Amino acid sequence: MKVKLKEIKIKKARNIIPDKELVSHIIKTKEPIFEIEKSRLPKKTKNRLLELEIALRRCERVGVFTKK
Amino acid sequence: MKKEKVVFSKPYDAALLTYSILKRLGSGKVNSFKQRLRSQKIQYLAQLFGISPYYPFSLYIRGPYSSPLAHDLFKIKEKKIESKVSRFVPKELEENFIRLERFIRGKSNDQLELIATLHWFVKIAKLSTDEAVKRVVRLKNPPKAEMKKAVIAFNSIKQL
Numbered sequence: 001m002k003v004k005l006k007e008i009k010i011k012k013a014r015n016i017i018p019d020k021e022l023v024s025h026i027i028k029t030k031e032p033i034f035e036i037e038k039s040r041l042p043k044k045t046k047n048r049l050l051e052l053e054i055a056l057r058r059c060e061r062v063g064v065f066t067k068k
Numbered sequence: 069m070k071k072e073k074v075v076f077s078k079p080y081d082a083a084l085l086t087y088s089i090l091k092r093l094g095s096g097k098v099n100s101f102k103q104r105l106r107s108q109k110i111q112y113l114a115q116l117f118g119i120s121p122y123y124p125f126s127l128y129i130r131g132p133y134s135s136p137l138a139h140d141l142f143k144i145k146e147k148k149i150e151s152k153v154s155r156f157v158p159k160e161l162e163e164n165f166i167r168l169e170r171f172i173r174g175k176s177n178d179q180l181e182l183i184a185t186l187h188w189f190v191k192i193a194k195l196s197t198d199e200a201v202k203r204v205v206r207l208k209n210p211p212k213a214e215m216k217k218a219v220i221a222f223n224s225i226k227q228l
Contacts, residue, residue, distance in 0.1 A: 005193065017135055017138075018138045018139055018142065019101075019133075021101045022101070022104075022128065025129065026128070026129055033126075034126065034127050035127075049118075049158040049160055050119070052157070053085065053157055053158060054079075054121070055081075056157050057088075060152075
């Protein structure tokens with residue numbers, strides 16, 4: 001699938017990048033930055049094992065049981 | 069007194085797991101630019117290895133970067149949240165973790181940046197490997213030996 005890239009105006013970098021140092025660097029160097037157009041992003045598939053790990057850790061955190 | 073709710077870009081336990089994995093890999097800190105860059109690149113690779121929750125990444129000057137991940141790591145630091153570092157319960161995830169650990173061992177931030185950027189160009193922007201290499205060289209102008217190492221490393225994870 002073709003992915004479409006959208007160029008972000010340097011002035012707007014501050015709104016989307018929380019890292020101030022990185023933003024200053026981008027503004028200073030005037031390097032182009034891109035974002036993928038979300039509508040064309042492939043859907044991510046669910047990772048069942050990862051979901052299981054998250055659920056187990058949640059149970060442990062709230063005290064349902066201790067892992068192992 | 070009412071406890072303040074921490075708002076992450078992911079569910080609380082998913083954000084915590086992300087941080088825990090980064091911590092286990094000796095990363096996850098956001099105090100310096102180098103630490104933030106390393107955390108970003110390791111998370112990008114951790115997602116490729118299928119062991120960490122999904123964060124959306126975009127391509128910026130220093131390679132793939134996820135604003136939501138940066139947000140969550142800053143929140144974790146700000147709220148002084150601690151996360152237990154432990155092994156994965158599913159064997160497959162633990163094995164993948166070990167593969168990732170071996171993959172990043174001894175790699176500098178620059179190497180991780182080159183590998184992640186190459187991967188992004190090939191897998192997300194759908195460029196051929198040759199085109200991606202050319203583009204990375206043009207953007208970052210790395211020493212030849214470094215680029216060669218990055219291409220070898222990238223080829224070893226290309227199938228992910």
